[in-house]
Amino acid sequence: MAKGRTGFGSIIENAFPETLGDALNGTSTGGFSPTTLLESLIPGYGAIQKFVLFNFGFDVTILVTLGAIAWIASRLGRCIWDVIWSAVSDAWMSEISVTSRDEIHMHLIHFLGHQSISTSRRLMAETPTKSAWQLDSEATEIPQSTMVSAAGTARYLNFSNQDAKSVPRFTPAIGSHNFWHKGVFFRLRRKEVSMFEDGGFGATIKDQEKLTLSCFGRSTKPIKQLIEDAKAHYHQGHRQKTIIKRPAPKDMRRYGGRGSWIKIAERPCRPMNTVVLDTERKFQVLDDINGYLNPETARWYANRGIPYRRGYLFHGPPGTGKTSLTFAIAGVFGLDIHVVSLLEPTLTEEELGMLFTNLPARCIVLLEDIDTAGLMRNDPAADEEASKSNPVEDKGLDVRTLTRALKKANEDDRKQGISLSGLLNVIDGVASHEGRVLVMTTNHPEKLDKALIRDGRIDYQIEFGNTTELQVQELFKRMYAADVPQPNIDFNTPASPLKNKNINVAEGTDLEQSSPPTSTMAKVCDEKAGNVEANSPEELIELAKAFAAYIPDDLLSPAEVQGFLLKKKREPRKAVAEVEEWVEGMKELKSSGGKVAKVRQ
Numbered sequence: 001m002a003k004g005r006t007g008f009g010s011i012i013e014n015a016f017p018e019t020l021g022d023a024l025n026g027t028s029t030g031g032f033s034p035t036t037l038l039e040s041l042i043p044g045y046g047a048i049q050k051f052v053l054f055n056f057g058f059d060v061t062i063l064v065t066l067g068a069i070a071w072i073a074s075r076l077g078r079c080i081w082d083v084i085w086s087a088v089s090d091a092w093m094s095e096i097s098v099t100s101r102d103e104i105h106m107h108l109i110h111f112l113g114h115q116s117i118s119t120s121r122r123l124m125a126e127t128p129t130k131s132a133w134q135l136d137s138e139a140t141e142i143p144q145s146t147m148v149s150a151a152g153t154a155r156y157l158n159f160s161n162q163d164a165k166s167v168p169r170f171t172p173a174i175g176s177h178n179f180w181h182k183g184v185f186f187r188l189r190r191k192e193v194s195m196f197e198d199g200g201f202g203a204t205i206k207d208q209e210k211l212t213l214s215c216f217g218r219s220t221k222p223i224k225q226l227i228e229d230a231k232a233h234y235h236q237g238h239r240q241k242t243i244i245k246r247p248a249p250k251d252m253r254r255y256g257g258r259g260s261w262i263k264i265a266e267r268p269c270r271p272m273n274t275v276v277l278d279t280e281r282k283f284q285v286l287d288d289i290n291g292y293l294n295p296e297t298a299r300w301y302a303n304r305g306i307p308y309r310r311g312y313l314f315h316g317p318p319g320t321g322k323t324s325l326t327f328a329i330a331g332v333f334g335l336d337i338h339v340v341s342l343l344e345p346t347l348t349e350e351e352l353g354m355l356f357t358n359l360p361a362r363c364i365v366l367l368e369d370i371d372t373a374g375l376m377r378n379d380p381a382a383d384e385e386a387s388k389s390n391p392v393e394d395k396g397l398d399v400r401t402l403t404r405a406l407k408k409a410n411e412d413d414r415k416q417g418i419s420l421s422g423l424l425n426v427i428d429g430v431a432s433h434e435g436r437v438l439v440m441t442t443n444h445p446e447k448l449d450k451a452l453i454r455d456g457r458i459d460y461q462i463e464f465g466n467t468t469e470l471q472v473q474e475l476f477k478r479m480y481a482a483d484v485p486q487p488n489i490d491f492n493t494p495a496s497p498l499k500n501k502n503i504n505v506a507e508g509t510d511l512e513q514s515s516p517p518t519s520t521m522a523k524v525c526d527e528k529a530g531n532v533e534a535n536s537p538e539e540l541i542e543l544a545k546a547f548a549a550y551i552p553d554d555l556l557s558p559a560e561v562q563g564f565l566l567k568k569k570r571e572p573r574k575a576v577a578e579v580e581e582w583v584e585g586m587k588e589l590k591s592s593g594g595k596v597a598k599v600r601q
């Protein structure tokens with residue numbers, strides 16, 4: 001036996017006396033020992049063990065056995081811990097789960113990333129996707145290239161490697177986390193789950209996440225409070241923003257629920273006073289929507305057996321403010337906008353119905369350019385008539401006829417999605433959602449089917465037109481008025497949940513007064529460009545009048561006037577000086593039916 005055997009070595013020796021002796025003697029009696037076990041499990045282990053033993057006088061089996069015991073002990077400990085923990089949580093803990101298909105999941109992840117879990121040792125780093133608006137409200141470094149403008153007054157901005165430069169966001173990693181919030185101990189489990197896990201089909205698609213929050217006690221109240229705080233925190237950072245959603249991709253929306261809609265954009269609320277429209281009409285529509293959204297109105301409708309729905313049709317030439325007014329209305333009432341394109345080839349009538357069923361209690365549904373939506377009329381008689389007047393067989397199978405037939409078949413295929421009757425059903429069918437504000441916009445109201453805009457489906461119509469002199473003045477003044485700086489929102493201060501429960505105009509600042517945030521970057525550029533024409537309010541009014549005098553009523557859309565002014569956005573006097581030439585060019589363009597302006601802008 002080797003001298004100086006360690007304490008653990010003597011334990012092993014006592015446990016397997018003949019084996020160690022055999023190993024040292026180079027003989028094997030064939031009895032059971034850790035070495036024989038390891039030899040049978042790991043090919044070549046015996047040779048390695050003997051080599052180490054004879055050359056270094058050290059038995060690796062001791063190490064391996066130690067490691068194995070530690071591993072078994074840790075697994076056993078873990079199992080015991082799990083059993084104890086699950087017994088404790090079953091008996092003394094309450095829990096609430098939420099899947100990533102619900103918005104609360106996102107609210108919680110953001111909140112926990114910001115707050116309680118930020119000190120956790122296991123975090124997930126993400127490059128946050130930020131819109132230009134979000135970047136604008138943050139104190140970002142102004143990136144500049146080496147290229148200088150022709151006048152030598154400004155450096156051009158350079159946004160290379162934006163993602164690489166952006167600050168990562170940290171959220172709790174997949175796994176378990178313990179944390180304290182407002183003096184309460186919480187346990188968070190974040191895990192990936194397969195779509196069919198709950199159904200027991202054993203599918204392995206992992207495109208969902210599940211968060212389980214638990215706390216000690218027989219009441220889920222602390223968890224509910226935490227969720228409230230997370231939602232309040234989210235709304236604190238997103239108030240004065242309009243959220244735009246659209247149907248989720250086909251494979252996500254087929255499971256229904258709130259995950260059928262995904263957020264595609266978020267932008268500052270458009271102040272109502274930036275939409276140049278007759279004030280009286282503007283307030284009429286606002287009053288109408290306000291009356292409709294009033295919770296008491298729902299009961300009023302129910303008592304009279306009238307479906308609680310309201311539809312608006314905004315019609316007029318392109319660029320006259322139909323979409324802008326929709327966004328301003330969303331800002332005033334704090335509603336999200338759900339945009340549906342009926343031209344989306346993958347959207348079926350059933351899915352459209354399901355999407356409408358999964359709308360939140362109060363929201364705006366926007367169907368843009370409804371006349372171009374390619375709605376099919378389910379009219380077999382008309383189809384028969386068309387085929388009679390255009391019999392393919394009579395014309396023979398020449399290439400032209402075949403091409404035309406193929407084109408028609410393709411068009412039919414494309415239009416397969418939504419029929420007019422399907423849409424009508426979704427808008428006011430028995431299962432249709434109540435409480436939403438439906439806004440349809442069109443450039444050609446005369447092309448719409450009467451059934452689509454009959455009373456009950458469309459309750460309020462607003463006609464938009466080209467500019468009047470007063471509207472041009474408004475647009476001019478708005479373009480050159482001084483910006484009102486907007487305070488930055490503190491994303492780290494959780495708001496009072498109560499305050500955030502009210503989704504109405506009182507939530508933000510006075511929307512009639514507020515303006516989009518003034519960017520630090522824009523201000524620096526203005527200063528550097530050195531081309532800001534200082535105007536007193538009186539001078540601005542005079543310039544606006546002079547500018548508007550050149551533009552005949554009903555000739556140009558607000559979008560066209562805005563487009564011209566944007567090219568001179570810091571030079572109101574230059575805009576006045578050049579407006580006559582531009583208007584002449586536009587007149588010529590419109591009378592010739594051209595699309596591209598030949599005038600200098």
Ligand SMILES: Nc1ncnc2c1ncn2[C@@H]1O[C@H](COP(=O)(O)OP(=O)(O)OP(=O)(O)O)[C@@H](O)[C@H]1O
Nearest residue numbers: 274275276277317318319320321322323324558559
């Ligand atoms: N009445 C208006 N007041 C202020 N801005 C307007 C107005 N009309 C148009 N604009 C400006 O013109 C641009 C286009 O406007 P908007 O998208 O609202 O027009 P639209 O009527 O919805 O056009 P389309 O019919 O082509 O969808 C926007 O940048 C908007 O700011």
